[in-house]
Amino acid sequence: MAEQDSDRSVSQTVRAQLRLRDLILSGDLRPGERISELQAVEATGASRTPVRMALVRLEEEGLLEAIPSGGFTVKGFSERDVLDSIELRGALEGLAARFAAERGVSSRDLEPLKGCLDEIDSLVQRDRISIEAFSSYVTLNARFHVLLTELSRSPSLIRQIDRASALPFASPSGFVMTQSELPQAHETLLIAQDQHRVVVDAIENREGARAEAIMREHARLASRNLRLVLKNKTHFDLLPGLALIRTAGD
Amino acid sequence: MAEQDSDRSVSQTVRAQLRLRDLILSGDLRPGERISELQAVEATGASRTPVRMALVRLEEEGLLEAIPSGGFTVKGFSERDVLDSIELRGALEGLAARFAAERGVSSRDLEPLKGCLDEIDSLVQRDRISIEAFSSYVTLNARFHVLLTELSRSPSLIRQIDRASALPFASPSGFVMTQSELPQAHETLLIAQDQHRVVVDAIENREGARAEAIMREHARLASRNLRLVLKNKTHFDLLPGLALIRTAGD
DNA sequence: TCCCGATATTATGTATACAATAATTCCATA
DNA sequence: TATGGAATTATTGTATACATAATATCGGGA
Incomplete structure (x- = not known):
């Protein structure tokens, strides 16, 4: 009532x-x-x-x-749990990328992905990124990951990735940043965007192993970044506020 | 009531x-x-x-x-779904094996695994396996996979593997066999058992990449076997009875 | 003072009644 | 005969009462 x-x-x-x-x-x-x-x-x-x-x-x-x-x-999560979850997602998304590459995708299928990447490019200036642009990036990045996952055309895998990403810190979201962390995020983001391009290229050329390897590396970039962020914090504020400490550059 | x-x-x-x-x-x-x-x-x-x-x-x-x-x-499952689920489990268990190798396990941790493998060995005669022994194998094999998964000491990963194995055809179970399929199963089983040994060795020697690769190959053996079994059936009896068509040699 | 047990309280597990929504059937009309 | 719509039927969503099990509290005895 x-x-x-x-x-x-x-x-x-x-x-x-x-x-x-x-x-x-x-x-x-x-x-x-x-x-x-x-x-x-x-x-x-x-x-x-x-x-x-x-x-x-x-x-x-x-x-x-x-x-x-x-x-x-x-449920509580340790730093190790969070890092593992990221690695896990990397393995899953790597498999998705490989499936996409091996099974072949039409250029029409790749269009939305490329569009997504172009939008990200337009957001990033050469030497810096505004905090507003960064939040747009987070959205676009999430979309890219979803689109890529769907390219695998494997319902079981898509489902599993969804579940693995349900935990917010494991999802490819980008974290809420303070102004001071922005330069570092900018740098990471450039590398990440480069990896995005490479994955698409690998899928296009049906290089399954390469596509997979890159996506895994992509996840490692995320965990590297998380570790860096964590090092700057005095302590790892586990779960209260964990939603705010998401991983970036991925 | x-x-x-x-x-x-x-x-x-x-x-x-x-x-x-x-x-x-x-x-x-x-x-x-x-x-x-x-x-x-x-x-x-x-x-x-x-x-x-x-x-x-x-x-x-x-x-x-x-x-x-x-x-x-x-829910219904296509043959592709089943095969994908097996590959997926392979990726997950591969990650678990790598974690175990990289993080190091004591020889005491490996004991139960080795015991499991020894029991399997005692079940298999050189040139044949009885149908009763095969059903024991299925149990022991499942135990081996659980123990291996736990060696990763990664709760998130263990959880994910459990969920991926919830679907019976994706779990490392072995299928209910007819007498005529037994020779083929025997052959597959020998290869699988060899892979089991190699994984344990790789973990023992902290060779993460090798441990991972073997577990993936291990899953491929399973899907290869499933495909073979399926080829012999006139049609793929999708879900009604799917519980009976589990994958072997894994 | 500490520990054990009985009682009281609270929380969860289960059943069921009621409400709202979706599906189906049947009739009227074109 | 086909189609549209209204009424009926069935099914799910929600609330709540009751039963049962877990937990906390309080009192008595060592």
Whole structure:
């Protein structure tokens, strides 16, 4: 009762899932903390049934952990977990690139990808990038990765990549940056964009192994970058705020 | 009410999930077929709430597909899907092997793996294998793969491999064989076992790239074998009975 | 003071009633 | 006969009551 705001067209389940995910990612719910249904009901405004569904889905998503005796806790992630997830995504996207190359793609299929890259180019000036442009880059980069994944035309693989990218720090998103980190991001971004071009070229020329290798290297660039960013922080602020520490240059 | 059989210690949700999975994998529910809650309630004996939970979990597992307007259908898989899933698992297990090699494992960690391989060896005679021994092999092989995966000590990766193996045809299980296919299986099995040994050796010597390459090749052996088996069948009996057509030699 | 056990409380698992939406059927009309 | 629409039917989404199991609290005894 008492529907407050939000879109009424989506189900309570989805709304609850979205809201709870926000709560977790924003750090309002801390890792290890038990999340009771009643609490979730109060936070979301939905009743227990949709809340339970949302909790199950969030568990499958990897944000929650089931307690054997019942209920869920918020999952915590170590730096190693984050780095592994990036490497994992690299392996998966590498496979996607190889599939695309081996199975062949028409030049028509490649158009959107190239368009995406051209847009990125137009965003980046030779020696610097504005913070607004950087946020556009994050969007375009995500699109590029999605398009590339779909080129594999392998539903099972696409599905798996989606799931691996569900964890925000594992997704190819770029991080929220402070002004001071911008130069470093600019440099990384140039390398990343170069790799983007090479992958497309490899796929075009049906060089599967090369396409795969580059995508893996691409992920390593991301983890290298994350490590650099982390080194500058006094400590790794694990999960509260982890949503803000995404990986860049990828 | 009216609990008929089964274990009462597990929840209705889990029971329903198990039962429905059986129904799908055995082919009683055909691909594309819509599965209504009421129908599922009748089939499982549980009420709608646990049934709904089970359906959500089966969707996440990849056996069901959500209909936008609500409800679920049984997912169908093409031969390509199956082959891709095997290749995917190969990539994932390859990564696990590399992690294990790079991060180093104590000889104590390797013991159970080696024990597993020794048991397999004792099962296989030089020139043939009995059908009973083959079924033991399937179990031991699955254990080997689980142990290897765990050696990566990477929770995110282990989780992902579990999910990729949830689909029975993608899991390293070995197929139910007819007597006539046994000689071929024997041959494949010898190669597979050799690869098992090589992976362990590579991990022991911290040769990450080699360990990874072998595990990938290992998966290719599986898909090669599946293709061979499929060639002998008049048609690929997609999902009804797919549970029976698992891949061997891996 | 500490530990153990019984009781009370809270949380989750399950069942079911109700509401809203999607699907189907059937009839009327072109 | 085909088609469109309205009414009916079925199915899912949601809320909530009840049962059961886990957890916390409190009191008594060593």
